[in-house]
Amino acid sequence: MTNRIEVADKLPALPGEVIIYEVDAENIITRIDASWKVFAESNGAPELNEANVIGKPLLHFVSGNVTKKFWINLLNHVRTSGIAHSFNYRCDAPNTKRHMNIKVAPLDAGHLRITSTLLSTKPRPLQIHFRRAQQRTAASIARCSMCNKVAYNKEWIEAEELNRGLKTTLDVTYGICPVCHVKIDL
Numbered sequence: 531m532t533n534r535i536e537v538a539d540k541l542p543a544l545p546g547e548v549i550i551y552e553v554d555a556e557n558i559i560t561r562i563d564a565s566w567k568v569f570a571e572s573n574g575a576p577e578l579n580e581a582n583v584i585g586k587p588l589l590h591f592v593s594g595n596v597t598k599k600f601w602i603n604l605l606n607h608v609r610t611s612g613i614a615h616s617f618n619y620r621c622d623a624p625n626t627k628r629h630m631n632i633k634v635a636p637l638d639a640g641h642l643r644i645t646s647t648l649l650s651t652k653p654r655p656l657q658i659h660f661r662r663a664q665q666r667t668a669a670s671i672a673r674c675s676m677c678n679k680v681a682y683n684k685e686w687i688e689a690e691e692l693n694r695g696l697k698t699t700l701d702v703t704y705g706i707c708p709v710c711h712v713k714i715d716l
């Protein structure tokens with residue numbers, strides 16, 4: 531999962547498109563819906579084919595320890611409260627800002643249904659590819675999993691504000707910025 535262009539580059543492009551999947555009580559992916567299959571096939575994302583996704587832990591597809599911890603808390607919170615939880619986040623492609631919503635809803639026996647909906651897109655004048663860095667180094671940049679801002683000089687800014695040129699690749703490690711931390715506090 532390291533040093534390759536991210537799965538996010540291949541997600542749906544049209545507002546209103548949804549991806550639905552389900553996990554069991556152990557957070558193992560048990561079901562993906564037809565839209566997932568269509569987008570995996572039409573976007574040449576073999577790593578997301580049904581055979582590679584069903585039976586895998588959901589956390590296998592989440593980067594960064596802080597983000598993983600957030601997901602575990604969120605899934606457990608929905609199970610114990612029995613109430614669906616949703617929030618907005620960003621899932622950008624290199625030249626598109628994508629505003630998404632995710633909803634986690636409880637099912638029977640600790641199973642959960644996760645619905646991800648594309649709300650809107652906005653073009654980005656620069657093409658910025660994000661690559662997962664294996665570990666934090668002097669060259670890597672922290673990126674927020676929720677709002678997609680990057681850390682620079684103790685501030686969190688849009689990646690294009692780094693002014694690294696018209697087409698660039700950034701090596702990033704994933705975390706959650708302080709603003710999003712407050713927003714998603716369960």
Ligand SMILES: [Zn+2]
Pocket residue numbers: 674675676677678679706707708709710711
């Ligand atoms: Zn953030």
